[in-house]
Amino acid sequence: MISPAFASVLASGRAQFNGRAAEARRRFPALDMAAFGAFLHDGVDPLVLAVAAAAPERVGGVTLAAYDMALELVGHGLAGPAAKNPFLNTVWRELAPLFAPLLATAPVDVLGMLSNAAIHIASVAGARPAQWQAGMAAVAPQVGSVAQLRAVGQVLAWRAGVAHFRQGALAAADTLPPALALAAFDEPGAQWPQVHAQLLDYPWRGNAEGREFGSFSGLGGDFGTPPQVRATNDGFIVRSAERHYLLVADAYGAVLHSATAQEYEQATTGMPSSVRLDGATVHVGARSIALDLPAGDIAIAANAHTLAITSPWTHAIRLLPLA
Amino acid sequence: MPSFNLFQRLSQAPTKPKAAPVARQFDVADLYQGPIALGAEGETQARPFDEKLRQAYFWIVNHAIISPHYDIEYNDGPSQTYSVGDSRRTLNLPSAQSYSSFILLPLLTFATRRKCLFVGGPGRGKTASALLMGVLAGSTVKEVKRAMQHGHPQMTVADLLGNPLPADLVNAQSMDDIRIAWRAWLGMRVKIVDEYNRIPTRTQSALLTVMGDNYAEVLNHIYECPEAAWYLTANDDQGGGTYQVIEALRDRVDVTVQALAFNPRFLNELLLRVEENVRPEELVPPDIIFTESEVDQIGEAIRQVGIPDAVRRRLEFFASQFELFETAGGQFEYMTKDTARLAGADRGQAQAADNGRDRLKDLGCQTLNGISVRTLMALMIYAKAMAYFRGNGEVALEDLRQVLPFVLHNKLQPDPDAPFFALPENAAYRSDRLGWLRRLFDLSNDEFNRLDLDRDDPVGVLSAEFDLGLDGVSERETLARLNRIEKLIAERTKGRKLYGPLYDDLLKLKYLHQRYTNYRSWLRSQ
Numbered sequence: 001m002i003s004p005a006f007a008s009v010l011a012s013g014r015a016q017f018n019g020r021a022a023e024a025r026r027r028f029p030a031l032d033m034a035a036f037g038a039f040l041h042d043g044v045d046p047l048v049l050a051v052a053a054a055a056p057e058r059v060g061g062v063t064l065a066a067y068d069m070a071l072e073l074v075g076h077g078l079a080g081p082a083a084k085n086p087f088l089n090t091v092w093r094e095l096a097p098l099f100a101p102l103l104a105t106a107p108v109d110v111l112g113m114l115s116n117a118a119i120h121i122a123s124v125a126g127a128r129p130a131q132w133q134a135g136m137a138a139v140a141p142q143v144g145s146v147a148q149l150r151a152v153g154q155v156l157a158w159r160a161g162v163a164h165f166r167q168g169a170l171a172a173a174d175t176l177p178p179a180l181a182l183a184a185f186d187e188p189g190a191q192w193p194q195v196h197a198q199l200l201d202y203p204w205r206g207n208a209e210g211r212e213f214g215s216f217s218g219l220g221g222d223f224g225t226p227p228q229v230r231a232t233n234d235g236f237i238v239r240s241a242e243r244h245y246l247l248v249a250d251a252y253g254a255v256l257h258s259a260t261a262q263e264y265e266q267a268t269t270g271m272p273s274s275v276r277l278d279g280a281t282v283h284v285g286a287r288s289i290a291l292d293l294p295a296g297d298i299a300i301a302a303n304a305h306t307l308a309i310t311s312p313w314t315h316a317i318r319l320l321p322l323a
Numbered sequence: 324m325p326s327f328n329l330f331q332r333l334s335q336a337p338t339k340p341k342a343a344p345v346a347r348q349f350d351v352a353d354l355y356q357g358p359i360a361l362g363a364e365g366e367t368q369a370r371p372f373d374e375k376l377r378q379a380y381f382w383i384v385n386h387a388i389i390s391p392h393y394d395i396e397y398n399d400g401p402s403q404t405y406s407v408g409d410s411r412r413t414l415n416l417p418s419a420q421s422y423s424s425f426i427l428l429p430l431l432t433f434a435t436r437r438k439c440l441f442v443g444g445p446g447r448g449k450t451a452s453a454l455l456m457g458v459l460a461g462s463t464v465k466e467v468k469r470a471m472q473h474g475h476p477q478m479t480v481a482d483l484l485g486n487p488l489p490a491d492l493v494n495a496q497s498m499d500d501i502r503i504a505w506r507a508w509l510g511m512r513v514k515i516v517d518e519y520n521r522i523p524t525r526t527q528s529a530l531l532t533v534m535g536d537n538y539a540e541v542l543n544h545i546y547e548c549p550e551a552a553w554y555l556t557a558n559d560d561q562g563g564g565t566y567q568v569i570e571a572l573r574d575r576v577d578v579t580v581q582a583l584a585f586n587p588r589f590l591n592e593l594l595l596r597v598e599e600n601v602r603p604e605e606l607v608p609p610d611i612i613f614t615e616s617e618v619d620q621i622g623e624a625i626r627q628v629g630i631p632d633a634v635r636r637r638l639e640f641f642a643s644q645f646e647l648f649e650t651a652g653g654q655f656e657y658m659t660k661d662t663a664r665l666a667g668a669d670r671g672q673a674q675a676a677d678n679g680r681d682r683l684k685d686l687g688c689q690t691l692n693g694i695s696v697r698t699l700m701a702l703m704i705y706a707k708a709m710a711y712f713r714g715n716g717e718v719a720l721e722d723l724r725q726v727l728p729f730v731l732h733n734k735l736q737p738d739p740d741a742p743f744f745a746l747p748e749n750a751a752y753r754s755d756r757l758g759w760l761r762r763l764f765d766l767s768n769d770e771f772n773r774l775d776l777d778r779d780d781p782v783g784v785l786s787a788e789f790d791l792g793l794d795g796v797s798e799r800e801t802l803a804r805l806n807r808i809e810k811l812i813a814e815r816t817k818g819r820k821l822y823g824p825l826y827d828d829l830l831k832l833k834y835l836h837q838r839y840t841n842y843r844s845w846l847r848s849q
Contacts, residue, residue: 108361168349
């Protein structure tokens with residue numbers, strides 16, 4: 001059963017809502033009305049309730065916006081019980097109600113941004129949607145405008161593993177009030193200018209261990225054969241099984257994009273003078289890191305901040321901070 | 324809250340994705356790109372115009388004109404083909420983005436401001452398609468409809484161009500005092516003449532002036548028309564209209580597209596329109612409306628698209644095939660079909676006197692005429708427009724191959740008595756003119772390849788040498804070049820039959836010889 005507040009809005013505009021559903025069925029022939037009904041109950045009702053509590057006079061407008069958007073999302077197979085990824089359902093049910101005051105003023109923008117972001121993050125292999133949701137929930141009380149919501153969502157998406165958003169997210173963070181920016185980085189006691197400068201200078205800030213990326217495609221990983229890696233300014237160009245990728249990595253995550261053979265040919269090999277390979281041990285300046293790889297045939301590529309280590313014996317790429 | 328726009332959705336850019344450039348830029352705003360359309364954030368980026376053109380194309384094919392005929396086929400690697408029916412015709416599944424000529428060619432006409440003729444039976448979307456082009460130019464549906472000229476048997480020049488004001492006719496002391504009420508359509512950026520083959524011959528002549536010279540004249544008063552794209556429609560372009568279309572008017576048409584039959588498998592689309600009571604032309608998204616300046620810029624960009632030498636050579640070779648008519652002229656330069664046509668010579672008799680060339684191999688035997696300069700220019704413009712539409716900076720051979728049949732449709736007349744059409748496998752080309760023209764171009768390219776002209780083109784080498792200029796060329800060098808030309812002519816004419824390309828090569832060599840001869844005379848006079 002849906003809440004009385006939601007039921008009352010639906011009943012008052014019954015003909016209009018039915019008309020919109022009929023129109024959507026023409027546009028999305030695969031639209032399952034049962035799934036749509038379930039999403040209304042599971043995803044729309046909680047946020048209508050939240051808006052009813054925060055701004056009762058805006059319930060009608062919010063319901064209409066949410067109803068149309070729900071039709072579109074269920075029609076695309078992105079929401080509802082049969083959704084390919086349930087994260088969007090979770091965002092509507094659990095995260096969107098936390099932004100009720102903002103929803104009341106700009107329902108299309110807020111719901112649209114949250115929905116699109118949820119779909120985007122859920123589609124990035126290696127991203128951590130749950131972390132993004134938790135981060136957004138934590139800062140929700142401090143978000144006072146759509147612009148702030150936009151920026152804080154971008155920052156938290158980066159922190160949730162969407163590594164290629166680094167530059168844009170840092171620029172977005174600069175538009176936020178310092179307190180909110182620091183909250184987005186979970187460093188409430190720090191000084192924003194200092195944090196910002198460090199983040200800008202060093203992609204591996206807060207992560208001295210680096211990360212391991214990739215595994216065999218037969219086991220659900222990314223690479224069909226052990227990868228070969230070359231460095232570029234943006235990241236690393238990876239070749240595996242006749243396919244090429246751009247690997248972008250930093251302290252928060254690693255993301256793979258498509259690349260071309262030409263880019264691979266143009267990328268550089270070799271390592272900086274501060275790096276030395278001794279058997280299965282890598283020496284980076286004063287640090288020595290023992291690799292759990294057979295000695296010999298270990299390949300190393302490096303850009304300004306990161307060392308990428310590959311071996312013909314593994315499908316994984318070890319990414320180590322250079323500093 | 325806007326309702327769902329069933330008909331106003333645009334394809335997501337880019338409609339023709341290309342390989343990402345090497346320098347990468349990731350946009351954090353991508354986080355909020357998705358199925359939900361958000362309000363503009365003041366960050367709408369200007370789309371390149373070729374992308375806008377593609378969006379217009381895809382909107383029209385997806386939402387406006389139901390024309391699921393992908394007859395402009397591009398392939399990227401091997402494509403799947405099937406032989407179908409008793410005639411074993413080929414059904415090809417193109418492996419790259421392909422297009423419907425009925426939409427694309429009119430759109431390219433819009434972008435290049437040329438003239439397009441729609442042919443086909445009634446009710447197949449000819450007028451609707453022309454109307455859409457008017458709306459793309461920023462006019463309302465009402466304006467376009469009111470400005471559209473409907474050909475009819477009583478149409479006068481005044482109906483077409485405008486009337487003198489009656490009061491002025493009575494009071495005027497001179498022609499200059501008579502003001503003319505010009506018809507509104509003359510000022511439109513998209514001009515539509517519906518059923519132009521029903522216009523009386525005299526009125527067709529007035530139309531010809533507007534089409535050809537872009538001005539209208541009534542009682543010594545001139546109306547200068549703006550640059551415009553023209554769309555004409557005809558149910559039957561083979562003489563089935565009320566009046567015969569005058570040759571010159573037909574020649575002004577740059578491209579002809581045929582409205583193909585409606586596929587009843589798409590009846591649901593019609594049903595939707597009936598149920599929703601919508602007319603797509605009234606729902607053209609504002610994002611694909613082009614301003615006058617945008618069309619100017621597109622036209623400029625299209626002209627900048629390059630035609631590589633290799634592609635141009637193939638077009639030269641193709642065009643060379645058709646003008647030669649050996650028995651028509653006594654003098655070398657006059658051995659052309661046009662000579663025979665001007666003289667009203669009996670073609671059959673002239674052909675009977677032909678000297679035993681391979682009439683199947685000679686592509687020139689398949690046509691009654693050659694290709695005019697205007698047609699060649701239109702061909703190059705449309706090939707450029709096609710390359711531009713596909714997001715390329717250079718014309719590919721396939722671009723030329725795809726537009727060629729539509730440009731030559733009304734221009735290159737087939738000779739139904741040619742042996743080529745007597746072969747059973749070519750019988751369909753008697754009625755399928757587009758297919759025949761495409762086949763003609765393919766055969767020409769096969770011959771080009773057989774002669775290995777890409778790599779071995781001595782006339783091209785001599786021509787390129789001449790194009791470098793004569794400044795500083797010594798008399799000795801001039802004589803050497805003259806000698807090379809004479810030797811080449813002797814070599815090329817030794818025991819060979821005369822075919823179109825050879826005829827044009829010989830004329831080119833004669834031209835070069837003449838230029839060098841004049842230059843040598845000048846050198847000696849110094």
